[in-house]
Amino acid sequence: MKIAIAGFGSVGQTVARLAHQNGHSVVALADSKSAIIDSSGIDINAALSSKKKKLPLGDGSMSDLLESDYDVLIEATPTFIGDAEPAFNYIKTALEMGHDVVTANKGPMAERYDEIQNICNGCNGSLRFEATVGGAIPIISTIEDMDPQNIISIRGVLNGTSNFILERMDAKSLSYDHVLLEAQDLGVAETDPSFDVGGIDTALKCVILSNILSDGGFSLSDAKIEGIEHISNHALDLAKKESHTIRLIGESTRDGIHVSPKLVPKNDVFAVRGTQNIAQINTKNGGILDLIGPGAGGGPTAAAIFADLKRLQV
Amino acid sequence: MSANVPNVPDAYTVSLELADKPGELLQVLGPIATYGGNLLSIFHERGDITPRGNIPVEVDIQCSPGQLESILSALQGSDIDVVRVAGGSNNPGMIVLLTGGSIVNNISNIISALTTLSIRVIDFSVTMPPNSSTEASCILHISGNSKGTSETIDSINKIAGNYDLHVISIIDQEVEK
Secondary structure, three states, rough: EEEEOOOHHHHHEEEEHHHHHOOOEEEEEEOOOEEOOOOOOOOOEEEHHHHHHHOOOEOOHHHHHHHHHOOEEEOOOOOOOOOOOOOOHHHHHHHOOOOEEEOOOHHHHHHHHHHHHHHHOOOOEEEOOOHHHOOOOOOOHHHHOHHHHEEEEEEEEOOOOHHHHHHHHHHOOOOOOHHHHHHHHOOOOOOOOHHHHHHHHHHHHHHHHHHHHOOOOOOOOHHHEOOOOOHHHHHHHHHHHEEEEEEEEEOOOOEEEEEEEEEEEEOOOOOOOOEEEEEEEEEOOOOOOEEEEEEEOOOHHHHHHHHHHHHHHH | OOOOOOOOOOOEEEEEEEOOOOOHHHHHHHHHHOOOOOOEEEEEEOOOOOOOEEEEEEEEEEEOHHHHHHHHHHHHHOEEEEEEEEEEEOOEEEEEEEEEEHHHHHHHHHHHHHHHHHOOOEEEEEEEOOOOOOEEEEEEEOOOOOHHHHHHHHHHHHHHHHHOOOEEEEEEOOOOO
16 A cells, blocks of 8 residues: 655654555655655655654655545654644544545544544545554454444553553662663653653553543543552562552543552563553453553554554455 | 351462472462362462562462361461462452551551441551651551442542542452453
8 A cells, every 4th residue: 555654753664664565655754844755655764864864854744745645644643632733633634535544643542532533434534543552462453343332341551661660660679760760761761751650641542442432432531540650669569578569550441541550469460561561351242351462662553553554455 | 267158169369488498389288188178270480589588379279268267277387378368259358558658647547447437457567668757658458348349449548538648459350240
């Protein structure tokens, strides 16, 4: 398929790099400053090199990208809460022009799900968003395959940064501040970590899942959120003496969204390690499904995007 | 064992700490067999050693409360360190972790307030980091009661809120069906 990639950070770059081997041709590419459009296929290595040198990708703009000739828009711009712009507008424009869209952006799918569904219902384009929740783990497609009406609830560890911090604090009895600095050095945590450790990222993912279960109706303001900033290593030590640890757990139901740290038996399925994620899907007739895997990063997120592209081709 | 608990089989997880010497595991399995417990699984992570140099082992068994009592007495009689017994849906207890600045001064008030709501704290331990004058954490062992897990946690949340404490409750093992 001919793909246009909006957003050229870690995810956009990985998708561009792997597009050819997945059978796709990148015909347009944009970051926040400029765009390059080439219907015969963009030289990805040259674009990556420009990005590395902080040079413009080309002399086009995001509007040029949206109006160019492509099959699917890959929307991989940064997540913003509230109005979820500019991602919302990119998705809307592409769908209304009859293109399909694959997004990795939690903002629009959590904050403006109902509007997006209305746009989808009134146009020819399809929208897929597996990459918004749990990286490479096929959570959304599993719910879709089983039919949301057969799903009772979903809960899990959906933020790798918080999990990395809690696990390392626990394993080495290190302070929160110390491990946060390590996580930032390793690129596991952002300079402003509040989005991850404050539980907002987990909550956005849970809002998306509750929206799928209820066919819309939820946004971030409906979530009850408590982060991990107040977890000390002496609290973890106490939990350890009881053969437990602490994990940031998000829960999605049709009644709402809860995110909070919970005590978890140390050998429990929720005690995932490092930046791993787990989603536990409680089904009506199929029992409990535990899906575990890498929940973030360029590779896993790109894998989810390529899986969505494949689903669009069926 | 209270008289009104029915003597029907239930699943329990018995957490033990064994000395690092040959034959210890047999000391554990003997009483389970003798008193008719059904051994479901044994979990031990190779290389896992407690700070006191013991080997942590978790044994899942199915037995009646009466059998459990006999097994536990036999284990204790053989100097096996039983750290924790969990499960038994007839009367499950739970642990809950509190963190915050006002624990040390208020722990007895918190326990009293819980008792008035029929939530009995059977054990607790508090830790304070060496560099803190107030910040502390406390783990409470709550005995089984007639309330459901979520009602008990709601009550604990309410009381902890009065003292500006964070409550970290245990993940619910029983999901909605």
